[in-house]
Amino acid sequence: MPSANDPIISPSSKFKETPGAFPEQSDSEHATVTSTQQSLAQAVHARRAEYTRPQRLRIKVGSWNVASLSGTEKDIGGWFIDGKGISESLAGLDLDATHGSTLEERNGSGHEVEGVAEQEARRTKKESTIPENDQGALPGGEEIGLYALGLQEVVDISSATEALRPFTDPAVSKKWRHAIADALPKGYELVAEQQLIGLLLLIYASPKVAPMVNSVSTTSVGTGVMGYMGNKGAVTARLVLGETTRLVFINSHLAAGTEKGSVERRNWDVSQILSRTKFDAVSTGERDVEGISEVIGDEDFAFWFGDLNYRLEGLPGEDVRRLLMLHTRNEYDIGQRSEKRIEKELSKASPSTILGARAIRERSSTESSASSYAPSSSSARSSSTSTTLNGLPDEPEPNADPASLQTTLSSLLPHDELHQQQRARKAFHDGWREGPINFLPTYKYDAGSVGMFDSGDKRRGPSWCDRILYRTRRDGLEYLRKVKEEEAAKEKDEEMKARGIDADEDVLFDYDPETDGGYEYDESDVVVTKDGFEDTISLDYYTSHQRVLSSDHKPLDAVFTLSLEVVVPELKAKIHQEVARELDRAENEGRPVVTIVVDHRHDNEGVDFGDVKYDHIKFRGITVANTGRVPATFSFVDRGNGVCPPWLSIHVHGREGRKYTVEPGDAVNITLELRIKDTEQLRSLNEGRSKIEDVLVLRVMNGRDHFLPIRANWVPSSFGRSIDKLIRLPEGGVRKLQHQRPDSEQRVKWSAPRELFRLTDSIEELVERSVAEWCMMEGGGLGWPFANWTFEDGEKRREMGFEVREALDEGRAVEFGETTAVQRLEVLAETLVEFLKSLEDGVVTEGLWKELEKGRKVSDEEERVRILDVLSASPTHNICFVFLTAMLSHVASEIAPLHRPASAKGQDPMIVRRQQVDRAFAAIFADVIVRAPAPTREKEKRALEERKREVVEVFLRGHE
Numbered sequence: 001m002p003s004a005n006d007p008i009i010s011p012s013s014k015f016k017e018t019p020g021a022f023p024e025q026s027d028s029e030h031a032t033v034t035s036t037q038q039s040l041a042q043a044v045h046a047r048r049a050e051y052t053r054p055q056r057l058r059i060k061v062g063s064w065n066v067a068s069l070s071g072t073e074k075d076i077g078g079w080f081i082d083g084k085g086i087s088e089s090l091a092g093l094d095l096d097a098t099h100g101s102t103l104e105e106r107n108g109s110g111h112e113v114e115g116v117a118e119q120e121a122r123r124t125k126k127e128s129t130i131p132e133n134d135q136g137a138l139p140g141g142e143e144i145g146l147y148a149l150g151l152q153e154v155v156d157i158s159s160a161t162e163a164l165r166p167f168t169d170p171a172v173s174k175k176w177r178h179a180i181a182d183a184l185p186k187g188y189e190l191v192a193e194q195q196l197i198g199l200l201l202l203i204y205a206s207p208k209v210a211p212m213v214n215s216v217s218t219t220s221v222g223t224g225v226m227g228y229m230g231n232k233g234a235v236t237a238r239l240v241l242g243e244t245t246r247l248v249f250i251n252s253h254l255a256a257g258t259e260k261g262s263v264e265r266r267n268w269d270v271s272q273i274l275s276r277t278k279f280d281a282v283s284t285g286e287r288d289v290e291g292i293s294e295v296i297g298d299e300d301f302a303f304w305f306g307d308l309n310y311r312l313e314g315l316p317g318e319d320v321r322r323l324l325m326l327h328t329r330n331e332y333d334i335g336q337r338s339e340k341r342i343e344k345e346l347s348k349a350s351p352s353t354i355l356g357a358r359a360i361r362e363r364s365s366t367e368s369s370a371s372s373y374a375p376s377s378s379s380a381r382s383s384s385t386s387t388t389l390n391g392l393p394d395e396p397e398p399n400a401d402p403a404s405l406q407t408t409l410s411s412l413l414p415h416d417e418l419h420q421q422q423r424a425r426k427a428f429h430d431g432w433r434e435g436p437i438n439f440l441p442t443y444k445y446d447a448g449s450v451g452m453f454d455s456g457d458k459r460r461g462p463s464w465c466d467r468i469l470y471r472t473r474r475d476g477l478e479y480l481r482k483v484k485e486e487e488a489a490k491e492k493d494e495e496m497k498a499r500g501i502d503a504d505e506d507v508l509f510d511y512d513p514e515t516d517g518g519y520e521y522d523e524s525d526v527v528v529t530k531d532g533f534e535d536t537i538s539l540d541y542y543t544s545h546q547r548v549l550s551s552d553h554k555p556l557d558a559v560f561t562l563s564l565e566v567v568v569p570e571l572k573a574k575i576h577q578e579v580a581r582e583l584d585r586a587e588n589e590g591r592p593v594v595t596i597v598v599d600h601r602h603d604n605e606g607v608d609f610g611d612v613k614y615d616h617i618k619f620r621g622i623t624v625a626n627t628g629r630v631p632a633t634f635s636f637v638d639r640g641n642g643v644c645p646p647w648l649s650i651h652v653h654g655r656e657g658r659k660y661t662v663e664p665g666d667a668v669n670i671t672l673e674l675r676i677k678d679t680e681q682l683r684s685l686n687e688g689r690s691k692i693e694d695v696l697v698l699r700v701m702n703g704r705d706h707f708l709p710i711r712a713n714w715v716p717s718s719f720g721r722s723i724d725k726l727i728r729l730p731e732g733g734v735r736k737l738q739h740q741r742p743d744s745e746q747r748v749k750w751s752a753p754r755e756l757f758r759l760t761d762s763i764e765e766l767v768e769r770s771v772a773e774w775c776m777m778e779g780g781g782l783g784w785p786f787a788n789w790t791f792e793d794g795e796k797r798r799e800m801g802f803e804v805r806e807a808l809d810e811g812r813a814v815e816f817g818e819t820t821a822v823q824r825l826e827v828l829a830e831t832l833v834e835f836l837k838s839l840e841d842g843v844v845t846e847g848l849w850k851e852l853e854k855g856r857k858v859s860d861e862e863e864r865v866r867i868l869d870v871l872s873a874s875p876t877h878n879i880c881f882v883f884l885t886a887m888l889s890h891v892a893s894e895i896a897p898l899h900r901p902a903s904a905k906g907q908d909p910m911i912v913r914r915q916q917v918d919r920a921f922a923a924i925f926a927d928v929i930v931r932a933p934a935p936t937r938e939k940e941k942r943a944l945e946e947r948k949r950e951v952v953e954v955f956l957r958g959h960e
Contacts, residue, residue, distance in 0.1 A: 043579045044572070045532060051571035052533070055242065056563045057145030057209055058540070063251070063305040063466050064149075064555035068156040068198070069447060071125030072550045073175055077183020078130035079555050080149055083138030085130050085545035087331065087450065090405065091439050116450045117336040120549065123448045129549035138541050139559050142185045145209040149202045150235075150251025151176065152307045157198040157253075163224065163231035168195045176200060192237040192249075194218035197230035199306075201251040203237055212566055215240040217279040217294075223255075223269040232269060234306070238279040238299060242566030244533040246282070248299040252306040258317075258461070263417055266309055267427040297476060300529040301537055301562070304432065305468040307553070310418035312441075317461020320412065321453045322346055324440060324462055327405045328451025338452060345455065406438060413437060416464060431475030434467060435542030435558060442466040442544050442554040450547055466544075468558045472527045472537060535564040573709060577605050584704045592703040593628030594662065606709030609674050612692060613809075614682055614717040615834075616802050617675045622708070624660075624698070625667040633661045637697035637705070645694050647681060648710065649673040659701075674712060679838050682720035718755050718809050722840035723876055726753035733811030752879040755808045759832045760887040762814070766825040767894045773822050782920035784895070785829040790822060800827040808835075833928055836884075842931035843880045844951070848873065849932045852951060860954050867951060884929065885955035892917045892956060922953035 062080045066072035079085040114132040123129050154172050155162045173195050180202060181188075187207035194201045199220075205213055216239045224231035234252035241247060252273060255265040279294040296302065312320060325342045332339035413419065421427040441462035444454040454460045527535045537560055544556040598607050599621040609618050626632045635658050636643035636650060644650055651671040652660055662668050676682060676692070684690040692712035699705050718726060718734045727750045730736045767785065781788025791797055800816060804827060807814040816824050836843065844852070851870045857863040871878040896914040926948035935941050 040576075040580060040583055043583065044576050047575050047579065048533070048565070051575045052242075052244065052565040052567050054563065055212070055566045056561065057206075058139060058143055059146045059148065059303075059560045059562055060140070060144045060557055061249070061303050061305055061468050061470075061560070062147075062149045062555060062557035063152075063307070063468055065152040065253070065307045065443075065466060065551065065553035066154060067447070067551045067553060068153045069125075069551055071127075071129075073179040074126070074128040075130055075548050075550050075555075076149075076176065076179050078128050078134075079545040079548050080147070080557060081140050081180070081183040083136035083140040084134040085548040085555075086137045086543060087546035088137070089330065090328070090451075090546045091543045115333075116331045116547070117333065117338065119547065120338060120448060120450065123549050125550070129448075129547075131547050134547075138543070138557070142206065144559075145206045146247075147180075147184070147188070147202075147204040148237075148249045148303065149180065149200075150249070150305050151200040151202075152251070152253040153198045154195075154200050155198045157224075157231040162197060163229060165197060165230075168197060168230075170195075173200055173202075177202065180204065192216050192218055192239060194220060194235040194237055196220040196222060196233055196235045199230070199233065199235045199251055199253055201235040201237055201249060203239070203249060209241070212242045213239050214243070215280075215282045219277055219279060221273050221276045223272045227272070234273040234277070236273075236277050236279075236296070238294065240282060242564060243569075244531055244567055245301070245529050245535055245562075245564045246294075246299040248279075248296060248302040250277075250296070250302065250304040250306075252304065252308065254307070254309045256309050258311050263310070263313075263421065266417075267421060270427045298530065300473045300527060300535065302471045303468065304428070304470070305466075305558075307443075307465050308418060308467050309465050310416065310421070310467070311463040311465070312412060312415045312461060313417050313420060315412070315415050315461070318459060320441075320461050321459065323408060325451065325453060326403075327408060328440070328453075331451050338449060341452060341455070405440075409437065409440075412441075418464070418467065428469060429479075431471045431479040432469045433471060433475065434469050435539045437464060437542075439544040439556070440546060440554070442556055444552050445554065447552050448549050450549065454552070466553055466556055468542065468556060470537075470539070470558075470560070473529060474525075474527045529564075533565045535562065537562050573605060576707070580704075580707065591628070592626070592630055592632035592700050594632050594634060594698075594700055594703070594706070595625045595627045596698065596706055596708065597623040597625065598708075599623075606711060607672060609692070609710070609712035611715050612674060612676060612712040613715045613802075614719050614805060615675065615677050617673060617798070618712075620672045620674075622670045622672065623667050624662060624670060626662040626664050628703075629664055631661055631663050632703060633659055633701040634703075635659045635699055635701075637699050639697075644696060644710075646678060647674060647676050647692070648694065649675075650696075672710070674710075676714075679720055682717065682838065683840060685714045686716055686720050716809070717805065718753075719805065719835060719838040720840065721838075723753055723843070723880060724841070726755065727751070727876055729754070731811065733809045735810050752876060752883060754811070755835060756832075756880055756883060758808065759828060759835065760883050763825065763828050763832065764887055764890050766821055766828065767891050770821040770825045771894050773820065782916055783924055785822075785825045785891070786833055786921065786924050789826045789830070791826045797823075797827060800824070801831055804828060804831045833924065836925070836928040843877055843884065843929035844871070844931065845874065845877065846931045846933065848877065849930055853947065860957055863954050867954070881929070884925065885952065888921045888925065888952075889956050892921060918953055918956040919949070922949045922956060926952050 060080070064072075064076075064080075075085070111133040113134050116131075119129065119131050154176065155169070157163050173193065177190065177193075181190075184204060185206075188204045189207075189210040190202065191205045191210060191213045192201070192203040201218070216237065218235070218237045220230065220233065220235050222228050222230040222233040224233060232253050232255055234250050236248065236250045238246065238248050250273070252269070254269045255262060257265075274296050277296050279298075281293055322345065325345060329339055329342040329346075332342070418428065422429045422432070441464050443463050443465040444460045446452045446455055453462050525536055525538075527537065529535055539558060539560055541559040542556075544554045546554055548555055600608065600610075607620050607622065609620055612618055624634060638658075649672070651673065653669045653671065655668060660668055674692075676685065681690070685692070692710075692714055694710045696708040696710060697705055698708060716734050716737060718729065721734075728747065730749065733754075763785070770785070784790075800819065800823065803816065804814055808831075814828075848871060851873070852867060855866065857866050868878065868882075871881055892914065896910065896917040898910055898914055923945075926945070930948045930951070932944060932948065935944055
């Protein structure tokens with residue numbers, strides 16, 4: 001049977017893979033069924049235009065090495081969400097043309113953007129360093145459907161404590177999540193998160209895009225110390241959009257350094273990330289999952305970004321610094337502090353250094369970029385900078401002004417290690433592209449400066465360490481095709497030479513990959529996805545944010561436009577039914593034929609249970625009638641883990657076994673019973689991570705298969721939630737949320753869950769009126785009213801329990817009707833135990849339990865004080881614990897009253913009875929309120945149970 005926490009998605013996505021999970025059959029039968037199911041899937045896919053709808057969204061990818069500096073989180077919303085902090089003169093963008101407005105118009109009221117000198121002068125760690133009056137130059141806010149942010153060095157990875165830490169501190173990511181959430185428009189959801197020491201990947205989706213995201217899988221690969229530690233490596237996320245398009249986001253921090261061997265180590269890091277990254281299989285249904293995990297390369301679109309640490313090779317760092325500061329000094333007015341510092345740096349240059357800087361352009365202008373082997377982007381071709389087959393920008397056409405910034409950048413780019421490694425086919429050569437680099441190197445600046453490159457003792461040479469690359473499925477396949485062509489050409493060339501034919505005599509087979517590697521896409525640039533849908537992508541913007549001052553790296557981002565087809569599950573299910581019926585009419589001639597009639601059928605196909613609530617049984621009936629001319633034998637398909645999910649039961653009336661034969665003209669009645677009882681399933685439904693959906697497959701031997709979709713609408717319950725979420729529920733209970741979810745962002749409304757208070761209060765009130773009646777019924781079982789009930793389980797008891805849960809969820813009084821006090825008390829007590837058992841974190845959490853286990857005081861009084869002191873670390877849990885123990889003590893006093901102090905000598909039967917009741921209560925409640933790791937050894941299990949019981953019982957003894 002499937003587990004309760006298996007993912008549940010639309011039944012329409014299950015159809016394609018269902019046949020592959022059918023039971024074994026004879027060769028002839030299997031061949032027929034396989035052929036039928038393949039033709040069914042093919043026929044449904046051929047009509048994909050009828051159940052998909054085009055969508056167009058923008059994806060913003062951002063990368064920033066924050067150098068573990070405080071205050072960097074103050075800038076994240078400004079540059080990444082709002083597109084601020086761009087220097088028009090240093091970004092290489094014509095922002096007036098690309099953004100459709102002038103600088104003053106973008107600044108709203110015409111106020112000028114804060115000057116560089118003023119910006120640097122007011123820089124503090126307590127507020128954003130973004131220029132004042134900057135309204136943003138790039139698309140942002142609600143214009144973006146998917147935000148993917150990669151941060152590096154969110155902790156100090158140079159610290160051995162951090163670099164070798166065996167776990168990740170969640171407080172770090174929480175700080176960044178809050179900073180981004182404050183800047184995002186309302187309704188955006190965090191759909192993927194992964195952290196590895198200093199690496200953090202966060203992906204947010206707009207309210208429109210979030211429902212289209214599924215099959216999210218995140219993973220980490222450490223490549224740092226010893227090749228495995230997390231001070232270097234990558235965090236990666238894979239998600240599927242609209243059931244059609246796979247996206248992969250890779251945030252990496254590669255090996256640093258300029259010494260010999262550093263480039264090879266960076267390339268090794270890349271190879272390790274590629275080979276060791278594994279994703280969960282893409283879910284195709286609640287119980288159908290493709291068995292093979294996915295890797296980088298299986299996606300349709302990939303984005304690789306981060307601090308790749310590739311440097312400028314063969315150029316003196318001091319020459320590059322001074323050459324670039326000839327441009328950055330223009331950002332300052334004459335006489336300003338930073339301008340004087342730059343002028344001082346330039347004035348220190350020796351004649352040989354100045355000549356060296358000038359010679360960079362001259363030397364670079366004579367170097368030609370060899371062709372490579374990865375596709376260029378259409379957006380890059382439209383730029384003034386063309387792009388080679390490796391996605392590398394060719395050198396721009398020389399600017400009319402040889403001293404221009406773009407001419408300087410074009411003279412440096414041939415020395416970029418990343419471009420060199422791509423050309424040498426050592427890293428990122430298999431289809432990866434990059435937009436034109438028209439912006440300054442992003443590393444290394446003095447923190448707090450717009451244009452002062454590293455003026456410290458090391459005076460590191462500027463480099464484009466931070467990059468954003470991307471690749472489509474088409475790019476990767478095209479690269480593989482080209483490689484095969486090269487291999488075939490080389491083999492043919494060698495064959496001709498072996499036959500004594502000079503290559504010059506037959507140039508048809510003389511192939512040189514360094515010169516003959518070029519190819520171009522057609523104008524459409526259509527990418528056929530893994531599932532056969534047609535998408536397109538374009539790069540709209542790629543730039544750095546020069547005027548962000550809080551780190552020694554400048555952040556950069558890229559904006560893409562993705563056009564894709566999105567599956568509409570309801571339409572796909574409808575098309576599937578139509579196609580199945582059409583194929584059946586052609587295939588079922590002479591075969592057994594059955595007709596399925598569903599009770600309570602609504603407009604949609606299948607079985608709809610309507611509103612379903614926790615632990616409330618609902619029934620639906622179906623009739624299988626033999627409408628053919630020969631007997632029909634049918635069964636429900638067991639796909640290896642049961643014929644139906646655990647929350648559904650199938651009862652075939654008047655029949656036994658797993659196969660049922662129906663004579664012509666006869667019919668069989670079947671009852672489907674739905675009940676959500678499993679706690680994990682309950683939590684998943686409450687949080688919206690799963691749905692009540694499945695597809696039953698009814699197989700007719702030698703006939704057709706019938707697909708019967710099962711649907712239901714989940715009604716939220718207060719059961720299965722954490723205490724932290726329960727105290728945020730509004731007046732009127734969980735049903736007042738109106739499909740919202742209580743989370744840590746909402747205001748705390750109660751000191752303890754009202755459901756717990758109402759249950760304990762009602763039990764205390766009822767027990768006083770029920771004890772006498774219980775005694776008359778000769779009740780005597782220990783643990784009553786929480787166990788050993790006198791009210792036998794049955795329909796009436798289930799109805800009363802349901803009424804209690806409904807009253808709790810709706811925030812109203814319980815309406816029992818004609819019942820006795822004992823019956824009401826037992827149902828309330830049972831509901832309380834069930835409520836506590838379903839709590840996500842328990843009353844005593846795992847963390848609190850670890851503290852409780854550290855010691856035991858000699859006296860009960862000292863132990864009670866110690867326990868309450870530990871629990872005070874979580875006031876809400878502490879209050880719940882006090883509520884429960886006080887209620888238990890009160891109930892015990894009513895059931896087993898004491899007329900003299902418990903310290904009296906002798907074996908007083910009343911005292912013995914009270915002790916037995918206390919121990920029974922403690923044993924029952926210890927298991928449901930304490931969350932502790934389960935030991936593997938039996939002896940340790942018994943010790944743990946005794947310790948948990950003692951924590952509860954010591955409070956009951958305190959009232960004796």
